[in-house]
Amino acid sequence: MQQARHDRSPGRTPEQWAALVTELRDLFWIAPAQRPRVAVSSCLLGEAVRWDGGHKRNDVLIAELASWAELVATCPEVGMGMSVPRPPLIVRASGGNLALVEREGATASGRDWTAALDVFARDRLRAIAPLDGFVWKSRSPSCGAAGVTVHEVANGATRAVATGAGIFVCRARVAFRGVAEIEESGFARESTAAAFRIAAEWSLAWRSAAGSARSIGGVARVHRKLRDWWIAVATPLARRLDRVAGESRGVKPSGAGAWAAAYEQVARGGLRALVGVAARSRGGSSSVSRETRHRVAVRIVHRLAARHCTKRGLRSTSLIR
Ligand code: SF4
Numbered sequence: 001m002q003q004a005r006h007d008r009s010p011g012r013t014p015e016q017w018a019a020l021v022t023e024l025r026d027l028f029w030i031a032p033a034q035r036p037r038v039a040v041s042s043c044l045l046g047e048a049v050r051w052d053g054g055h056k057r058n059d060v061l062i063a064e065l066a067s068w069a070e071l072v073a074t075c076p077e078v079g080m081g082m083s084v085p086r087p088p089l090i091v092r093a094s095g096g097n098l099a100l101v102e103r104e105g106a107t108a109s110g111r112d113w114t115a116a117l118d119v120f121a122r123d124r125l126r127a128i129a130p131l132d133g134f135v136w137k138s139r140s141p142s143c144g145a146a147g148v149t150v151h152e153v154a155n156g157a158t159r160a161v162a163t164g165a166g167i168f169v170c171r172a173r174v175a176f177r178g179v180a181e182i183e184e185s186g187f188a189r190e191s192t193a194a195a196f197r198i199a200a201e202w203s204l205a206w207r208s209a210a211g212s213a214r215s216i217g218g219v220a221r222v223h224r225k226l227r228d229w230w231i232a233v234a235t236p237l238a239r240r241l242d243r244v245a246g247e248s249r250g251v252k253p254s255g256a257g258a259w260a261a262a263y264e265q266v267a268r269g270g271l272r273a274l275v276g277v278a279a280r281s282r283g284g285s286s287s288v289s290r291e292t293r294h295r296v297a298v299r300i301v302h303r304l305a306a307r308h309c310t311k312r313g314l315r316s317t318s319l320i321r
Pocket of ligand 1: 041042043044049050051074075076077078137140142143
């Protein structure tokens with residue numbers, strides 16, 4: 001399917017984004033052959049693995065990613081042993097956990113696939129590491145990054161009770177904390193796609209600096225090297241990282257690993273937010289209705305609340321209003 005891009009980057013031109021990528025790669029002496037590793041839902045690459053035997057090939061996404069990323073295709077539903085075609089799945093809330101089950105109907109019995117998915121996710125996510133980004137198929141009960149309907153079965157009736165992420169996405173987030181994500185719709189906007197690339201390229205750069213960036217002095221050196229680059233990417237993020245880097249005084253050598261991890265977490269969180277901010281900035285705030293702004297505000301509040309929910313599988317779920 002051919003999709004068209006429908007925005008010019010608010011704030012930055014494609015040339016400016018490209019210059020930021022070049023600068024980052026030069027700073028870390030990253031060879032042209034070295035590319036960020038990005039896992040992609042297989043159906044977006046044109047593989048006929050969907051429940052109905054079809055695919056969701058996205059040419060814009062493929063053209064963009066093929067120019068700078070090393071792609072790792074993954075279909076969790078086929079990987080965990082389901083056939084093509086197969087009964088459609090839903091996410092079901094059950095006993096405080098989320099389960100991936102067949103939607104009950106003429107051809108399906110409500111079979112629970114969660115255990116099979118867990119085995120596949122553990123092995124597959126280990127096998128494809130390291131990763132610098134994820135591209136997810138929206139609304140899929142396995143691959144959707146947000147807005148996936150969570151169902152509840154009560155008194156023989158199935159009803160929607162919440163929205164959240166797909167079950168495989170939840171497992172991937174635990175295995176690859178902070179790695180940037182985007183759904184296929186994000187590639188329709190140059191700004192979002194560019195921000196995603198920046199996040200993935202930084203992840204590759206950080207990996208390439210892994211040896212030197214795991215000591216107190218090493219992180220400080222990496223930060224000094226990148227400071228102007230951070231300011232060009234996002235000034236508030238640069239300030240936050242300044243604070244983390246400045247807190248190195250008083251850190252004992254035994255705490256260097258945790259401190260480096262804190263720096264990494266702030267950087268990754270800021271870059272993930274940048275992808276999200278770029279997505280939200282489409283069309284400028286003036287074209288966003290009051291109702292939409294209210295909905296976004298409610299979603300942000302729920303997201304903050306969800307951060308405090310440590311229960312496995314429920315971390316990105318929010319109640320429907
Ligand atoms: S959305 Fe995910 S699980 Fe569904 S067909 Fe695509 S890759 Fe497979």
